[in-house]
Each structure stands twice: as structure tokens, then as C-alpha cells.
Amino acid sequence: MKITAVETVPYAIPYTKPLKFASGEVHTAEHVLVRVYTDEGLVGVADAPPRPFTYGETQASIVGVIERIFAPQLVGEDVFAREWIHGLLHRTVGNPAAKSALDMALWDITGQSCGRSVTELLGGHTDRMRVSHMLGFDEPRRMADEAQRMWDTYGITVFKVKVGRRPVHLDLRVCRALRSALGDKAELYVDGNRGWTASEAAAALREFDELGMTLAEELCPADDVLGRRWLVGQSRIPFVADESATTPAEVTRSLLDGSATAISIKTARTGFTHSQRVLFQCEGMGAEVVMGNQIDARLGTVCTVAFGAAYAASSRRAGELSNFLDMSDDLLTDPLMITDGTLAVRDGPGLGVVIDEDKLARYRQDR
Known part of the structure; x- marks a missing residue:
């Protein structure tokens, strides 16, 4: 099964109250939804939460590194060749949330393909x-x-x-x-x-x-x-x-x-x-x-x-x-x-989740 495309969707959803701690505070979940598409019609999803005050990543940097560096490397690769794929990602220093979202989306696809949960x-x-x-x-x-x-x-x-x-x-x-x-x-x-x-x-x-x-x-x-x-x-x-x-x-x-x-x-x-x-x-x-x-x-x-x-x-x-x-x-x-x-743990194969497309359209930041 081959990767055909990788999509990033920056979105923002406010918290009901700010969460404050010693290294910063957050008022809004400014995350990036990551989707990996395959030639067999399966789509893996994961969330990338940037924490600039801890790891240096931002919403824009996650979108940028995936779209400009990781996606061109991954398109055409075998979904199940995870070690090879991690070798490709490892060539780029840092960017832990971006890399992790891609990894989890691939595991989601793997679970869907064999009808088993990721757990x-x-x-x-x-x-x-x-x-x-x-x-x-x-x-x-x-x-x-x-x-x-x-x-x-x-x-x-x-x-x-x-x-x-x-x-x-x-x-x-x-x-x-x-x-x-x-x-x-x-x-x-x-x-x-x-x-x-x-x-x-x-x-x-x-x-x-x-x-x-x-x-x-x-x-x-x-x-x-x-x-x-x-x-x-x-x-x-x-x-x-x-x-x-x-x-x-x-x-x-x-x-x-x-x-x-x-x-x-x-x-x-x-x-x-x-x-x-x-x-x-x-x-x-x-x-x-x-x-x-x-x-x-x-x-x-x-x-x-x-x-x-x-x-x-x-x-x-x-x-x-x-x-x-x-x-x-x-x-x-x-x-x-x-x-x-x-x-x-969620029922169903992979991660067992479904994205509400109407809500994604409401909260996405790139349109």
C-alpha cells in the first residue's frame, strides 16, 4: 500500500479557560490535523499540537516542514515500511510533533488495513x-x-x-x-x-x-x-x-x-x-x-x-x-x-475515530 498524499490542516479551538503553568499558558488549541492518504483508499489521521515554549514548534512550522520536506519524501513510499520512513524523517533535525503525527497516522492506516485497533x-x-x-x-x-x-x-x-x-x-x-x-x-x-x-x-x-x-x-x-x-x-x-x-x-x-x-x-x-x-x-x-x-x-x-x-x-x-x-x-x-x-480504548480498527468535516471547516485557519 503506497502513500499518495499528505494533508495538513491548521485549526484553532478556544479553551473554556486558560491553562497556566510555569513555562507558559495556553488559551486556544492551535493544532494541526495531519492526514495521510493511500492508493487503497485508507486515510490515517493524527493531531500535532505545537508547544513553542517547550519544543520550539509552531503551527506554521509544523505545516511548513510536513508540506515542504516530509510529504515529498513520503509520497510513493510503502505504508508498512515504517523503519525506512523514520529514516527519511530523521534526516531533518527536531520537529517532534510533526514527525509523531505522521507516525501515528501510519499506525492508524495499518490498523484499518487489518481490522485491528492500534492498541x-x-x-x-x-x-x-x-x-x-x-x-x-x-x-x-x-x-x-x-x-x-x-x-x-x-x-x-x-x-x-x-x-x-x-x-x-x-x-x-x-x-x-x-x-x-x-x-x-x-x-x-x-x-x-x-x-x-x-x-x-x-x-x-x-x-x-x-x-x-x-x-x-x-x-x-x-x-x-x-x-x-x-x-x-x-x-x-x-x-x-x-x-x-x-x-x-x-x-x-x-x-x-x-x-x-x-x-x-x-x-x-x-x-x-x-x-x-x-x-x-x-x-x-x-x-x-x-x-x-x-x-x-x-x-x-x-x-x-x-x-x-x-x-x-x-x-x-x-x-x-x-x-x-x-x-x-x-x-x-x-x-x-x-x-x-x-x-x-476506542472500538474499531486503527484509532477508531471519525473527523467531523463541518467542524473542521469551521475551525480551520488556512481558508
């Missing part, structure tokens, strides 16, 4: 994952109220709390309020988006430990090599590398040099193929993983749960799968349903 093709460990909800910067009472609403409405009991503000006590107040409001039955963990110094993070970690936090992610920059190693060495809480460990080589360095003890996997930046490699590297080195969120829309969330549910190691912890609830609308025809704190 089954990858590993088929389970058909659902527990859900973690991400809480952005706000006043303690509002963050606690949002967490309680997610618990009452969707049965979510795991929460990722954005921290990294100065002074540190602003976020410590939030964490105390959440623990007080939710009690011991809720799982709480924190993500600093590199907002603190190592010494600030060390002070916070002491209280996080007392509050029963289960993970601490990117509290300080990884390029503060000695400070990060010093911090992780004294932490009693597993320390997660996220944006600082996006490839198997970076994962290896982070774990061996003591700058992390666990790894976040995000399909939006490593697709399915390279997420496999990161996961297997973590398994081989005895490191835990958590399925992260790139502030995904429904399509990106479908991809995250499709991968996370495929393996025992990636489905062990709750995945960050609920932030599509903060969007005012979406491109998929069918809603995602979080029930009893879990999200199921």
Missing part, C-alpha cells in the same frame, strides 16, 4: 486506563473545587498539580488545600515545568513528601546538571523527567546520571514507534513511566490511551487523559466518555 497491534494489554486530571495555576480554593468537580462528575481521583511559581509557598498552599479537600484517597503529584531552582525545589519536596505526593516532575531545569543531580539524590519521591528526556538516549542519560528516576511518555512528541523505544528502554532500566499530556484534544487523547493501554508498564499508573474537557469544542464526531475514573 491490539502494539500489545493489547488492556482496553482502558485510569485517568489523571491536570490542574493549572489558580487560587487554592478554585483548584480544589475543580478537582472535587472532576471526582464527583467523572470519578477521577488522581490529579497532577502544576507548580513552579515564586515564592514557593504559593504552590505549597495549593497542595495543602487539595489534600485537605480531597483527603487521603486522592493521589496527588506535581509538575514544576522547570520553574524552580534546585534549592527552591528541595524545600518544596520536604513538604510534598509529608503531603503524600507520589511523583515530582521537572521541578528544576535539567541543564542545571549538578543541582538537578543533588536534588534527585535527596528526594524520597520518584522524580520524573518529561521534556528533558524525549529520546531513548536522553532517557538513558537521565537515569544513569541521577537526574531522574521515572520518565513521562507523550505520544504527541514520540508517536507510537519511538514511544515504544522509550518505554522498552525504561523497562530495561527498571524505571517507572507515566503517560503524559500535551494539552491534547480528543484525537491526541485517543492516541495516548491507545498506546498506554497496550502495555502493562504504561497502564500501571493513571494517564493524563482529561484535559480535552477544557476545550470548547472538538473535531471528532463521537465524544470521549470518562466513567468511574477510566477512559476506554
